[in-house]
Amino acid sequence: MPNNANYSPPLFIAEVSSNHSCNLERCYEFIDTAARIGCGAVKFQLFKIKELFAPDILAQSAEHCNRKRWELPEDFVPLIADRCREHGILFSCTPFYLDAVDILTPHVDFFKIASYELLWTDLLKKCASSGKPVVLSTGMADMNEIEEAVLTLHEAGCVDLTLLHCVSGYPAPVEQANLAAMQTMKDKFNCKIGWSDHTVSEAVIQRAIHRYDAQMIELHLDLDEAGEEYRFGHCWLPDQVKRMIKSIQNGFAADGDGIKKPVEAELPDREWRADPVDGLRPLKSIRKKWKAD
Secondary structure (H helix, E strand, O other), X not given: OOOHHHOOOOEEEEEOOOOOOOOHHHHHHHHHHHHHHOXXXXXXXXXXXXXXXXXXXXXXXXXXXXXXXXXXXXXXXXXXXXXXXXXXXXXXXXXXXXXXXXXXXXXXXXXXXOHHHXXXXXXXXXXXXOOOOEEEEOOOOOHHHHHHHHHHHHHOOOOOEEEEEEOOOOOOOHHHOOOHHHHHHHHHHOXXXXXEEOOOOHHHHHHHHHOOXXXXXXXXXXXXXXXXXXXXXXXXXXXXXXXXXXXXXXXXXXXXXXXXXXXXXXXXXXXXXXXXXXXXXXXXXXXXXXXXX
């Protein structure tokens, strides 16, 4: 059994997504909350609707046009980055247009590339060439597409890559999580692996960590059920995340050093084992000197 020094809880990333309501104070509250509940990183998204959807889609769909209210103002970026630094947690952001990479590079600790952008070679190259670590979500992709993306990132200079297995359903059914794909990607690409969650299932996350050694867990956070994306059913609430992270930390704390020996909690009862001569408790060596309270 490996020594627990080789294992540690994963990095938990609180994905704010579009739940910030374009309100800087609410952004701060997300960061403050993420730090309080045990997350080690916060991730935002930087997009512009006109650079996210094709013009012919926007011309026909008021729903897609109305997502403009979900945009994160660019001038928030350095401010939320500073707030993350104050709390000692990492700041990440997903760029959805090429200029966003330039805006984010001075501020992010790592880039996260969304599943929907996995095929966009120019974005992959630009993130990789920034010199920042890259986290790539692989929802909807097959192995050939992932292999091409990984090759693109490496050739463009990425030396620190994490692949996140993901099911891009909002929410994602637990029975479709296919967590074993994490091992498939780990074996194929010899890189760090993690899980981007849309199931809102603690059982799934526990399994991803303890069976497949996920080194990174990304989950969508909302503060109060009032965020734009909460109604879709894939967002966690703070108390849920706090309980889960504490449970996982306790699990890792239980590993020990692997040496089979009596531990502190057992010591008072060692002398109360059955004596090998007559099979009675406690050991003969303490029977005569034992006094009832």
